[in-house]
Amino acid sequence: MVANNGTETNKEDKLDVLKSTQTVIHKALEKLGYSDEVFELLKEPLRMMTVKIPVRMDDGTVKVFTGYRAQHNDAVGPTKGGIRFHPGVTEKEVKALSIWMSLKCGIVDLPYGGGKGGIVCDPRNMSFRELEALSRGYVRAISQIVGPTKDIPAPDVFTNSQIMAWMMDEYSRMDEFNSPGFITGKPLVLGGSHGRESATAKGVTICINEAAKRRGFDLKGARVVVQGFGNAGSFLSKFLHDAGAKVIGISDAYGALHDPNGLDIDYLLDRRDSFGTVTNLFNDTITNKELLELECDILVPAAIENQITDENAHNIKAKIVVEAANGPTTLEATQILTERGILLVPDVLASAGGVTVSYFEWVQNNQGYYWSEEEVEEKLEKILVKSFENIYETAESRKVDMRLAAYMVGVRKMAEASRFRGWV
Numbered sequence: 555m556v557a558n559n560g561t562e563t564n565k566e567d568k569l570d571v572l573k574s575t576q577t578v579i580h581k582a583l584e585k586l587g588y589s590d591e592v593f594e595l596l597k598e599p600l601r602m603m604t605v606k607i608p609v610r611m612d613d614g615t616v617k618v619f620t621g622y623r624a625q626h627n628d629a630v631g632p633t634k635g636g637i638r639f640h641p642g643v644t645e646k647e648v649k650a651l652s653i654w655m656s657l658k659c660g661i662v663d664l665p666y667g668g669g670k671g672g673i674v675c676d677p678r679n680m681s682f683r684e685l686e687a688l689s690r691g692y693v694r695a696i697s698q699i700v701g702p703t704k705d706i707p708a709p710d711v712f713t714n715s716q717i718m719a720w721m722m723d724e725y726s727r728m729d730e731f732n733s734p735g736f737i738t739g740k741p742l743v744l745g746g747s748h749g750r751e752s753a754t755a756k757g758v759t760i761c762i763n764e765a766a767k768r769r770g771f772d773l774k775g776a777r778v779v780v781q782g783f784g785n786a787g788s789f790l791s792k793f794l795h796d797a798g799a800k801v802i803g804i805s806d807a808y809g810a811l812h813d814p815n816g817l818d819i820d821y822l823l824d825r826r827d828s829f830g831t832v833t834n835l836f837n838d839t840i841t842n843k844e845l846l847e848l849e850c851d852i853l854v855p856a857a858i859e860n861q862i863t864d865e866n867a868h869n870i871k872a873k874i875v876v877e878a879a880n881g882p883t884t885l886e887a888t889q890i891l892t893e894r895g896i897l898l899v900p901d902v903l904a905s906a907g908g909v910t911v912s913y914f915e916w917v918q919n920n921q922g923y924y925w926s927e928e929e930v931e932e933k934l935e936k937i938l939v940k941s942f943e944n945i946y947e948t949a950e951s952r953k954v955d956m957r958l959a960a961y962m963v964g965v966r967k968m969a970e971a972s973r974f975r976g977w978v
């Protein structure tokens with residue numbers, strides 16, 4: 555879109571998550587001394603599949619849904635990443651999400667490249683039967699390019715273990731084999747891993763702990779605001795609440811709740827629905843915009859992209875911002891927060907707990923031997939603490955913000971693997 559003075563285009567560019575991630579990848583590769591050829595290879599996914607999925611709806615009509623699967627780079631190993639069901643899914647967004655998955659896998663050192671999928675739909679307005687048909691149809695449509703040694707999906711926004719179960723079943727039928735390693739985030743009885751459901755939030759909690767230590771304050775008594783009360787946001791609120799922090803604000807897609815004395819997290823967890831909606835039960839709500847600007851110590855965006863921008867970054871009052879969501883902060887906002895001395899722990903590090911335990915799930919499926927919750931948690935903690943330290947030290951020694959440091963760490967392995975394979 556071109557506006558007379560270019561303002562609209564400029565704003566669109568700033569919110570273009572693919573363009574922003576390419577900008578940081580370019581900077582990271584430059585800092586590491588890689589050539590432009592490497593950037594050309596890594597700036598877009600190697601493979602992008604668009605599919606049409608016809609579903610017979612409950613009213614008898616057929617609705618045709620659009621879905622995507624992006625595979626960013628498979629030099630290191632099979633690609634891996636979640637599937638999003640959301641009305642706002644776009645091709646560009648799925649591409650950016652697949653690049654972020656590559657970076658996450660590099661940061662926590664998993665033998666994967668990044669992938670991501672999405673379907674343009676609103677599961678909140680679909681029946682259980684329609685959702686099952688859509689999930690199975692999507693797997694049939696992308697079946698040629700996915701599989702336990704090619705590309706392994708998982709949950710993301712508005713998808714859950716039931717959807718993973720349908721998808722695993724559909725793939726197993728086509729494969730004529732029980733294939734638990736095709737997908738992660740499954741129910742425990744179908745080969746899911748202990749700790750996967752809460753893994754993203756566990757990882758964020760570990761990063762918050764590390765960041766708070768660096769900023770010299772304790773989680774006990776710290777005031778926390780969490781945007782989003784789904785898988786990531788709700789478990790996180792519970793972990794922080796149990797650690798003695800005061801969760802003073804939470805939100806969902808419809809609004810936000812604020813109590814300076816601390817919200818009753820157990821009650822909210824009990825009442826939230828499977829899409830992370832809870833604010834509809836209350837009259838006294840504030841907006842998501844107001845939530846982000848609350849006076850607090852720790853702010854965690856755990857919903858969708860582009861929530862902290864150059865329009866509100868000056869009003870953020872937190873000491874640390876830890877990104878549980880993918881892409882919640884624009885590049886301009888990252889710079890503003892950094893200049894204001896706010897420590898920003900980027901998505902590709904903070905939210906890497908989910909894919910780490912997904913990797914554990916895949917390993918357990920492949921070996922057919924399963925670990926206890928304690929084993930999973932211990933392994934996750936070790937990996938994330940080490941990754942945090944690595945990126946924090948890189949940021950300090952290279953005098954860059956933690957996002958650029960994380961990209962430098964995350965991009966290196968796939969750049970090297972691509973070079974050894976003779977691709978660049």
Ligand SMILES: NC(=O)C1=CN([C@@H]2O[C@H](COP(=O)(O)OP(=O)(O)OC[C@H]3O[C@@H](n4cnc5c(N)ncnc54)[C@H](O)[C@@H]3O)[C@@H](O)[C@H]2O)C=CC1
Pocket residue numbers: 709710711712713754781782783784785786787805806807808829830831842856857858859878879880881905906908909
């Ligand atoms: N589930 C996982 O394992 C992982 C999730 N993430 C990221 O975490 C974020 C949240 O994902 P999940 O918790 O899994 O999703 P979810 O579907 O469980 O919950 C999403 C939450 O965000 C809220 N939300 C949706 N649109 C919103 C809007 N426009 N404004 C404010 N809130 C809105 C929903 O109401 C809900 O509370 C996403 O960015 C996702 O990519 C990252 C790593 C792993």
Ligand SMILES: O=C(O)CCC(=O)C(=O)O
Pocket residue numbers: 634635636637658706707708709710738739880905906908909910912913
């Ligand atoms: O668990 C996984 O494999 C992927 C999780 C995911 O989609 C993400 O980290 O954004």
